[in-house]
Amino acid sequence: MHIQNFGSLFAAYIAVWAIFFIYDFTVARRIARVEKDLAEIKSQIPHK
Amino acid sequence: MKRYGIFALILTVLMFFAGYAALFIAPDEATMHAIQRIFYFHASSGWAAMEASMIVFFANVAYLAKRDLKWDWLAISAVEVSVAFWTVMLVTGPIWAHPVWGVWWTWDWRLTLTLVIWILYLCYMVLRTLIADPERRAVFSAVFGIFVFLGVPLDYLSIRIWRTQHPQPVIFGGQNSGLDPTMAKVFFYCSGVMTLLMILLVVKRYRLERLRHDAEELRLAVEEASESAGMSRNL
Numbered sequence: 001m002h003i004q005n006f007g008s009l010f011a012a013y014i015a016v017w018a019i020f021f022i023y024d025f026t027v028a029r030r031i032a033r034v035e036k037d038l039a040e041i042k043s044q045i046p047h048k
Numbered sequence: 049m050k051r052y053g054i055f056a057l058i059l060t061v062l063m064f065f066a067g068y069a070a071l072f073i074a075p076d077e078a079t080m081h082a083i084q085r086i087f088y089f090h091a092s093s094g095w096a097a098m099e100a101s102m103i104v105f106f107a108n109v110a111y112l113a114k115r116d117l118k119w120d121w122l123a124i125s126a127v128e129v130s131v132a133f134w135t136v137m138l139v140t141g142p143i144w145a146h147p148v149w150g151v152w153w154t155w156d157w158r159l160t161l162t163l164v165i166w167i168l169y170l171c172y173m174v175l176r177t178l179i180a181d182p183e184r185r186a187v188f189s190a191v192f193g194i195f196v197f198l199g200v201p202l203d204y205l206s207i208r209i210w211r212t213q214h215p216q217p218v219i220f221g222g223q224n225s226g227l228d229p230t231m232a233k234v235f236f237y238c239s240g241v242m243t244l245l246m247i248l249l250v251v252k253r254y255r256l257e258r259l260r261h262d263a264e265e266l267r268l269a270v271e272e273a274s275e276s277a278g279m280s281r282n283l
Contacts, residue, residue: 005083005147012086012143013067016093016136020245023132027252034259041266045273 052252059244066241074234086144091219092239093136094162096246098200100130101165103250105197108190120186121257122250123193124176127169129249133242134166149213157206158214161199168196 070088077084103126111119141159142152153159172192179185207214218227219235227235 004081008143008147009071009082009085012089012140015139015143016089019132019136019139020249023129024249024252027249027256031252031256031259034256034263038259038263038266041263041270044270 052248055248059241059248062241063245066238069234069237074231075228077231080148083144083147086140088235088238089242090137090140090144092235092242093133093140095239096242097130097133097137098204099243100126100133100246100250101197101200104130104193105200108193108197111186111190115183117182117186117261120182120189121254121261123189124173125250125253125257127172127193128253129246131166131169131173132249133246134162134169137162138166154213156213157210158203158212161203161206165196165199165203168199172196 066088070085074085074088076082104123107119107123107126110116111123141162145154146152172189175192176185176189179188206212207217216225218225219232226232
């Protein structure tokens, strides 16, 4: 492979991985927060 | 969720191989050399972004036809994921353009329409947070989403209709266009991987929306139950 502009190519690849990783991470964090809320609400339901 | 984890792991391996194929299997382009290899992720992200936008459109139409909130959940999930893919396009494009064109950005049809779609989908996400009633929010989102989608086919066709600074199409571009067979194989492989990634992210984001709905329903049920319990004690 011709290595001219390799820095730009490397930056683009890092950007692609970073965008998807950060997005996936934020969705996972939001899911964890809602699951915690859900567990809290369930704990308020009186047991018969 | 375990099945999702296995699928995500397989997809990560496929993505690493896509990176390897784009860097080492695809042949060197004669004039641009290494920087042309951005194309394999830039263009395939563009395809995935447009596919996600199509999901948004169909979900919006389905909501207006059936008034089932599940379609609204699918629409917002696909909007968010499409924004991630449009962002990849808007970030990798200028990184490629700077060494090739000598400028980071130019206001040609393809670039401008892509930026406009990205901004409008961001508005879609922000404006939804201002409407509390789920039905009203879904109707507003569906109408707005259909309006935004009008720009997507125009964005796809822009490099075919107008003479743009953006390179002319090499896939489905008609006569005098095309790719080296190995380049085409790598490109279609990368596009397939990006499409799978898009589907995986939409599934995950949809789960978040369903959980939010479940939590809200349960919260209302608990509030109602405690209110009625309080009333019966007073009687």
